[in-house]
Amino acid sequence: MTNMEDSSVKFLSKVFDLLNDGDVFDSSDKCDSEKSMIDFRHPSELKKLIPFSLTDNIETQHDDDEIEKLCRDVIKFSVKTNNRNCHNQLFGGLNFYGLGAEWMTSALNTSQYTYEMAPVFTLIEEAVVNMSLQLFGFKNGDGILCPGGSTSNMYGIHTARQSKYPETRLKGNPEGLVIFTSEDAHYSILKGATFLGIGTKNLIAVKTNESGQMDVDDLEMKINDSIKNNLKPFLVNATCGTTVLGAFDDLNKIADVCERYNLWLHVDACLGGSAIFSRKHKHLLNGCERANSISWNPHKTMGVPLQCSLFMINQKGILHECNSSSATYLFQQDKFYDTSYDTGDKSLSCGRKVDAFKFWIMFKKHGMIGFEAMIDNAFEKASYFADQVKSREGFELVVPIQYTSICFYYVPEYMRKQEQRDETWWKGMSKVTAFIKEQMVMNGNLMLGYSPLASKNLGNFFRMVVTCQPLATYESMDFVLNEIEKIARKFEFHDHF
């Protein structure tokens, strides 16, 4: 046991109280307390409140009271993402069992590369991967936890390339590699096309229908075009849960096309993958077992603390083929234990943060049944929210609800009368949405993302995100719409816009 007189250990023992005092754990039902989520300050203002600089007074050593004061201010001016009205991102509140496990992980401060350094965490990652493979129907698969969904998606491109053009590893990209993804897909595919040296012009955007699902006929046409042009199509990226509209591509239809043209099917299920836990909603992912690889972020809908992202692949060995470097200082083959448990050589990175334990503890606590109930509740409350949007005056859905996020407009009274929704109307709508968002943040008790959608020529609308944590209620759904109405009543929009 530790010498508690050591001031640094004393500081550590206070962290829980600092956070608790700062309402970081508060997810109570009282929805309307002021500034409960964010006390927003502009950068110039915040810089006056907290001494950020590390280049002024570099010799200063702060004592423990001063460090505590700094921490209190960091907490005070940070967003309380666990507040039940934080719907700004695709992640929301977090699960406290997961958080406890994350704290243990960082205290045990190790890297996931060898069994020697992470015996327990190696077997925990194996268990999390195996559970995930089983859920998604990969019978002889492999997997790895990655630092975020973008990296997982890039693993998808990487393994696809390795599988279809294995000489790439030695020689570099062959000319003419082509990737297909929908125009509503996540931008990490674009970043990946750049980073992996494939080029943005070789990322072909496939049209989407009104709901944001990939138009599979357009896909096939574009594949044929690329073949005619002597290009090398090798990968289709399908999306389960698009970032903005929450659309699910039809995996079976896309898998048919991929089989016909011998293309790798990667499924970006970073957002929508969590539906797999629900017997009622997992049909959204029908066909995922036909994919070659899948990305899934339990840190989004499930509330696993950031970061927890899985890359799964329906084939053993290829992760090694892609990434093995057999560094002899780390992966010695004359070790005294079974070195097949040294997973580092199938990873793109060397040191790798342990991200599996928090998800594992949550699973042990809640079980499949618990997860299913959380997911079903998120769907149900999201659906209730969508119904409210439809029935309340001035609110409008952008598209019918597809996942647990809801895209909607608030249309001010004077704009409702206008029959023609012309460019001026949409410009006004964009301003109204951005303005209401600003008011929310300044009020400090509600955060909601907004977005235009270029692929559909739509101006700014709100994206309401419902996640598993804290458990959404009818009341917390109503609160969002009530607050928007309150802001609308306060400002007379025809005067402003």
Added chain:
Amino acid sequence: MTNMEDSSVKFLSKVFDLLNDGDVFDSSDKCDSEKSMIDFRHPSELKKLIPFSLTDNIETQHDDDEIEKLCRDVIKFSVKTNNRNCHNQLFGGLNFYGLGAEWMTSALNTSQYTYEMAPVFTLIEEAVVNMSLQLFGFKNGDGILCPGGSTSNMYGIHTARQSKYPETRLKGNPEGLVIFTSEDAHYSILKGATFLGIGTKNLIAVKTNESGQMDVDDLEMKINDSIKNNLKPFLVNATCGTTVLGAFDDLNKIADVCERYNLWLHVDACLGGSAIFSRKHKHLLNGCERANSISWNPHKTMGVPLQCSLFMINQKGILHECNSSSATYLFQQDKFYDTSYDTGDKSLSCGRKVDAFKFWIMFKKHGMIGFEAMIDNAFEKASYFADQVKSREGFELVVPIQYTSICFYYVPEYMRKQEQRDETWWKGMSKVTAFIKEQMVMNGNLMLGYSPLASKNLGNFFRMVVTCQPLATYESMDFVLNEIEKIARKFEFHDHF
């Protein structure tokens, strides 16, 4: 404040005690307590002690007592990396102020992409980056925190390619791209050459001298060869603190070559960068200000909790040129605040873990002076250790000490007499080293890495790593050599090998 009756919050409040009971924070001076660092179990054995599987009994929901029991076992069988005798990796113990900040970071559970979601952490990252740029002499630079040194090094390749061949972003890699790095460089450069589609054959290994430093004449010759062969050399990766020997390449000499041939100079200072804090030792990094980009992992020598890795670049704007995707749902240009603070668009990933706060709090606590004292102590104790190796019978340095890691052999008595160090001798040496390592782990009170070194035709030797945390002492240095002697006395090596 939180309702403490909530069982999940109760669990969280117990985490400190669970860790403290499990001796995770113990870095006391008593060096020899048994199994104080690791109670090693082989995978098959460990699987009997902890119910890892998530696919058996998937409906089971564990109650809080059972969860607590699982956590105690996870802690019990994990490596106590903060133990003062854990010298196995380039990271060692951790700083508890840093850990406290990491706990706050994960409780505040946010992503570093927008100012809106991470106002305080955005300005903290800015402060950490600015301090680092100043330290390394980048006058008009930019930087970003990355999930590990491999990613930082890949950013180096990525930005170099963007700078020298900007059409790559659109068109993909041009044919013939060539990278130079020393044969002792970290394997992330190899992984990067694969991942970024450049190809391993286009990664040219430059010879190193006996100490492991890049042979700059060989570099220049190989650059000339590649030009003669109509290839496109664009990047030299130099290393400050090689993984095994801790060698520092001569940056000024390499910078001269890079200037002559108009090549990007990336410096992998992931390990050795921390010497920058010491007036006495920072000369090792002389010339770093002439680099185009630098990677540095404060999570190694400095004891910042994993992960904390910086990528720095001596030029503004290029991170945006590389990575910008202008996703309109996240980086809306009609936001009400100064969106230049939305750093996400210069990142390769979308969501990005906050890794700056822990380093920032450590800096606030210890200041430059504190960091310098820690680094100087690590150098001093490492040097003492090297002296002990030289003076103790049976111990031998592999190369003179260059950083705070020391490579050495223990030569059993019967092998000392043999004059000719032939292949059989080296094979024996490799076995002895691996065997001693096994004994250490089984004893559970000491961990030390070992490695062969192909570039020098050397068999297994030990790599002793001294870091800043917990503060190394003469006693803790002696302990390592004493333990090896104890193991050697116990086993009569001539019988075994």
